[in-house]
Amino acid sequence: xxxIKKFMYINRKAPYGTIYAWESLEVVLIGAxxxxxxxxxxxxxxxxxxxKGQDTTGLGIKNFSATYxxxxxxxxxxxxxxxxxxxxxxLTLDDLMPLKYEDENDDYAEKDSIRxxxxxxxxxxxxxxxxxxxx
Amino acid sequence: xxIEVNGKVYETDEEGYLANLNDWNPDVATAMAKDEDVDLNExxxxxxxxxxxxxxxxxxxxxxxxxxxxxxxRLGPDKGNSKYLYExxxxxxxxxxxxxxxxxxxxxxx
Numbered sequence: 551x552x553x554i555k556k557f558m559y560i561n562r563k564a565p566y567g568t569i570y571a572w573e574s575l576e577v578v579l580i581g582a583x584x585x586x587x588x589x590x591x592x593x594x595x596x597x598x599x600x601x602k603g604q605d606t607t608g609l610g611i612k613n614f615s616a617t618y619x620x621x622x623x624x625x626x627x628x629x630x631x632x633x634x635x636x637x638x639x640x641l642t643l644d645d646l647m648p649l650k651y652e653d654e655n656d657d658y659a660e661k662d663s664i665r666x667x668x669x670x671x672x673x674x675x676x677x678x679x680x681x682x683x684x685x
Numbered sequence: 686x687x688i689e690v691n692g693k694v695y696e697t698d699e700e701g702y703l704a705n706l707n708d709w710n711p712d713v714a715t716a717m718a719k720d721e722d723v724d725l726n727e728x729x730x731x732x733x734x735x736x737x738x739x740x741x742x743x744x745x746x747x748x749x750x751x752x753x754x755x756x757x758x759r760l761g762p763d764k765g766n767s768k769y770l771y772e773x774x775x776x777x778x779x780x781x782x783x784x785x786x787x788x789x790x791x792x793x794x795x
Contacts, residue, residue, distance in 0.1 A: 579748065582748075583748035583751075616742060616744045617743055617744045617745050620747070620751075623751045623754065
């Protein structure tokens with residue numbers, strides 16, 4: 551693929567109970583494998599996808615929390631979490647997995663991938679995208 | 686479909702990837718490679734073992750670009766490049782090495 555586009559994947563649903571979160575994650579990784587400019591947003595119940603300490607033993611479903619940690623390897627390092635959604639659920643940044651990436655342009659320094667943004671900031675970020683996917 | 690190793694048949698999908706991750710053992714890898722006329726040496730095993738560890742940690746089989754970068758970081762730049770990996774796994778390091786490692790086909794692989 552010669553042309554790089556700005557892709558945004560918007561996650562709105564809790565990680566388990568529906569297939570949306572896992573499907574989204576797979577599509578994100580596929581898009582990134584084709585070296586597109588990928589951003590991911592987590593809003594509404596979607597913020598639960600990044601919560602620490604998930605245990606799916608009782609559900610009989612694969613726990614894919616660990617896969618979010620691979621996003622940095624795929625150069626997916628713009629993860630936007632809506633502040634209002636965190637607040638409404640009594641969550642803070644400390645409740646989320648500390649996702650990192652290595653910045654190739656800064657001597658491989660480890661940096662945080664998650665950025666907490668307001669609803670208004672997120673709307674502006676959506677506005678800059680060329681392709682939006684809703685999950 | 687399936688592959689027979691030491692008298693036991695392991696279930697695979699239509700492309701020869703193991704149906705159950707937990708069925709894997711080194712003899713399965715050796716048998717899969719033999720079917721494709723590949724004799725596994727130390728260098729092959731290095732990549733296969735790396736992939737199994739990667740899957741254990743992240744629950745996915747990495748895309749080839751990610752694999753190449755990660756191998757370079759772990760085993761050095763002389764191994765973390767497409768030329769080296771394609772010489773070991775001419776059908777594609779992602780596809781072929783993941784198959785021998787008992788993993789699913791890499792996410793994003795066509």
